Amino acid sequence: MKLAEAKQQFVASWGAFGTQWGINRTMAQIHALLLISPDPLSADDIMEQLSISRGNANMNIRELIDWALVNRVIVAGERKEYFTAEKDIWKVVRQIVKERKKRELDPMLKLLDELENVEGDKRDKEVKTFTDAIANIRRVGGQAEKTLDTLIRADESWFISSLMKIFK
Amino acid sequence: MKLAEAKQQFVASWGAFGTQWGINRTMAQIHALLLISPDPLSADDIMEQLSISRGNANMNIRELIDWALVNRVIVAGERKEYFTAEKDIWKVVRQIVKERKKRELDPMLKLLDELENVEGDKRDKEVKTFTDAIANIRRVGGQAEKTLDTLIRADESWFISSLMKIFK
DNA sequence: CTAAATTTTCAGTATTTATTGAAAATTTAG
């Protein structure tokens, strides 16, 4: 396969993959494009390569910066802004896990804590089923939280070697 | 908080949570509803409780069955079909991980394997950046695959105690 | 300061995704 074709396919697939995970297709494609670009790209470069409008490029680049997956870089002698993506995929994974945990898991756990204190007689089947379900979800969620916190802090080699020990 | 209100809030939140993960809101809500229902529910029960149409209920229940998160049950003396959700959340998590891995991670790894064999001179900066990026993603993806395979096979107590050992 | 370059915003529009509801198909009781 030729490089140009391979790039195209990677960007398209990364975009499709993103949408399955609730991530805007264009945002995922911009990220993919920057991952495989040796040099920083300007908004114009991105607009051209993905055939998207300036507004769309601007909004999604901003979102990627907000997720700390993309950085603005200054290119000497250039007025425009340029952008790069973190190339270390392990760092990227940790950053995404960190953000999603903060934005989604933590609020969910907070809600579950509130819902566990529902009024009513525990001998009532309706009440019992509800509180049991919530307590179970809360417990598994709490475990996930601990595991993810550790993963966020871990460096790759440490993580791998630890996993190797358990997951022989 | 009263039970009815707590139920409402749980169903609504589970639905919102689902959409953030690329899961249809109604599908997540039906799942939530079944998780907290002591008895099996019919399509009519679900339609009524969520204020949705028969077609919508039918399609999303089918999808949940396809994900093996919901089961049809026969209620003695009833002609209608009834539905229940697996209540063991650890099992639910494993099942979701299993399905998403099969549907998403495995095809992605397959694609990465193909993209790694791009034509061209490795001394070309463009080629090198691309192949390096793909190889890195492939490597982290392969680790994820192994870890998830083990998680899918693990039972909860084993998983927790193993994690406790590592993630002191 | 002035004006050109660049970035940001956002109302309007397009696209994608989800839902309805009624007809068709299927199932089951008698």
Add this chain to the structure above:
DNA sequence: CTAAATTTTCAATAAATACTGAAAATTTAG
């Protein structure tokens, strides 16, 4: 077998989400 009950399908429609493009705001070179 017959018809009532139930489930499934899917074209039409609604709702949610994403994108455009041009005007406004901001930045910077001179």
